[in-house]
Amino acid sequence: LFIADEILCGAGRTGTWWAIEPYGAVPDIMTLGKGISGGYAALSAVAAPERIIDVIADGSGSFLHAQTFSHHPVACAAGLAAVRYLKRHGLVERCAALGPVLQERLAALRELPHVGDVRGRGLLAGIEFVEDKATRAPLPRTARFAESFTEAAQQTGLVVWPNVGHADGTNGDLVMVAPPFIVTEQEIDEIVRRFAEALEMTLHSRTVIEV
Helix, strand or coil: CCEEECCCCCCCCCCCCCCCHHHCCCCCEEEEEHHHHCCCCCCEEEECCHHHHHHHHHHHCCCCCCCCCCCCHHHHHHHHHHHHHHHHCCHHHHHHHHHHHHHHHHHHHHHCCCEEEEEEECCEEEEEEEEECCCCEECCHHHCHHHHHHHHHHHHCCCCEEEECCCCCCCCEEEEECCCCCCCHHHHHHHHHHHHHHHHHHHHHHHHHHC
């Protein structure tokens, strides 16, 4: 079975309703969450066509799916309202239009110290930090670089999501940027400015500690 995990990247953030769309692949099962409720309710879902459900039902005699907090009517109502709002206000199309702007502006960060890569699509991007830009060797986990950067970013008013361990399971620092669908070009420029400021603060703190 081909399962597409759209929990983080689905619901329009990458500029299409589902991140897998541009690749022309049709998954057997999709997992959904986060954006489908606009953050107003804890909601996730598993979507599958009848041909998959029928096979499961034929094998076990039934298709059961029930958990303590599943089938919550208020959460489902929030999800419906969020999806309808996205459609009514063309916010997925807005992500498609502003996504290239965000990716282009963030690409300039590659010139900064310890920025090993900038990658993403739509209004979702990851900025990877490395110890050596030439070899892409990761920073030591003991440096807690992603966490330190996140704290510095918060001081500038920028919210990022730190991720660690993506290089080898232990080392590897990265932060994610995912602005709201209503972000403007001016605000994107401000994101980049504050990112650079936060990195300078992080490097200064690291130098002081090492000295």
